[in-house]
Amino acid sequence: MTKQVTAWLQAAPMAVVLLAFLVAPIIMIVIVSFWGATEYSIYPDFQFDNYAFLFGSPVTYTVFFNTFYYAGITWALTLVIGFTVAYFLAFEVRSLKWQIGLFLLCTIPFWTSNIIRMISWIPFLGRNGLTNSTLISWGIIDEPLEWLLFSDFSVILAFVHLYTLFMVVPIFNSMMRIDRSLIEAARDGGASGWQTLRHVIIPLCKPGIMIGTIFVTTLVMGDFITVRFMSGSQRANVGRLISNDISLLQYPSASATAVVLLVAVLIVIGLLLRLVDIRKEL
């Protein structure tokens, strides 16, 4: 009995924090999503107008498609880059000192703000930017490449740049836990480098890959500022739709969109968790 009480007490602070700062706001958003709005105010109500409009508008589908599109491509690229970097750090670099040193090096860009790292691409990719002037001076192109900036390319480039580290860290962590004797055993058993990678390392990295995947997809799906800046406001994802609604005081409609986005993200995470049981693997 006392043991049980102690357990409850130990769990209580975290539970209270989560209830107050996570569950309660989400409940509030769900409630407001059924409210009505005028130009300058919102009023309590129980109506399905916000959802009806949301599901009836072609914009919603385009925008959700874009959101998944950005998330998908960014995920694939960050996974390949993140895995490679983590592999190099974990298996190619032998001394612990160098591993830590190089790992810290990866985090240096994170000492500056997200927005700065993103915006610094703009002068780099612009029509008269560094990339174009370099390519022209090398004679590779005659006309500046227009698609470098304010395009899907620049949006995804910024996402990959911003979020690859979120893939590196958990994968690196998983790799460091792999017992080296397993790899030796694979080699002794006659497995080639590729076979070791496919049948030993990747399966053992799954939890890391999954955690990285969750980080990257949720970050990309919830983003609005990167899409706005890097596409020159010309592309839209769900986050931008919500931020537009908020700036025009349409809180109920923003809430409804947020609820749908939340459900979509939860479904994605649910599917991912079915593929790998993180709890078991940890």
Add this chain to the structure above:
Amino acid sequence: MTTISKIRYSRRSMLKTGGAALAASALPAPMVWGQESKNIVLRQFGTGVSNLNEVATKVKEDLGITLEMTALDTDSVTQRAATQPNSFDIADIEYFVAKKVWPSGNLQAMDASKIDNYDKIVGTFRDGKLTPESTIAQGTAPHTVGFVDGPNGTEFADNESGWMTLIPTIYNADTLGIRPDLIGRPIESWTELLNPEFAGKASILDISSIGIMDMAMVCEAMGEIQYGDKGNMTREEIDKTIAIFIEAKKNGQFRAFWKTFDESVNLMASGEVVIQSMWSPAITAVRSRGIPCVYQPLKEGYRSWGGGIGMSAALSGMELDAAYEYINWYLSGWVGGFLMRQGYYSAVPETSKAFMSENEWGYWFEGKEATDVITSPFGDPLAQVGEVRDGGDFYSRMGAVACWNSVMDENQYMVRKWNEFVAA
């Protein structure tokens, strides 16, 4: 924490200090008021356009009032005025925003009889007519939302009722900005924004309420759509307008859209864009980098806007008096001169004249050739000897307004169509 509590605190602490209690109670009333006004803090918010630290410094110097300024973008300004009534004392907003915000009851009407220079305020803000012969442009013309029917009025009045929603501060006529060096030929019409010649080099602002107006100016100039009122379109007109621009977007007409002042400056200065919707100080900012940029007057006229300051409904007593004092000071000329030297217009131009040199007045207001280098209040040279202002004098610029920034009855529908445009 509100300013009221600050004042109470300071009053109490003043009384506490040894012997001051007696002295304070013995002093005549105006003296006490004078003491207090030094401690008064007014919290003002608005767009970056007029929320300038120089104004706060000067008002502290002249009146002793501390002005705490917050600069926000247009949408956030509306949001704050409508939803956070306790976060401000003075709202520096645009007239079309007043139409949205007034019904929320967060602002109080101002007694015109307490405004010293009321009679000198430009006609545009009173009966809507710049000169007696002027015709009133489409859209939310400032005078239509400038007055309410009484001190607690909720309906806008169609005459000079003596109760003002906003005191006009600055206004201007907006048009397209161009890079003459990269275009190399005269630009005369709004249609040029969609001219395929500038494919991939045009931009429009991504603030729906203003962007739709620029779009309407273009569509009307192209002869595609005849609007009943560009400031209050029907659904059909909105559909057609957005359709034309979605097609242009799909054809790659636009390089980017911009939402903030800085973005518009960077797009133009970097040469990413050669023709776009722009605001006057943004042109100034591009020019001060030594890059040629023209605020091109167009034959179809200007899209105009006006800003004003309104008082929070929560203001009362001494702070209300201080707010009136601040407003009277605002219209007395110094601020007007300061803003006019950046290319805006003051609501009471004649008081500003005293705070400008003859050359500056001639260049900015009368459209005369500069007789000496024109510099901004921050010291950047803006025009050389012999240059004239784009668009000419005050009356030819403000007299050629085709449309005012506005809020439409179909605003919600328009915003949804705008999202379609952005997502297309």
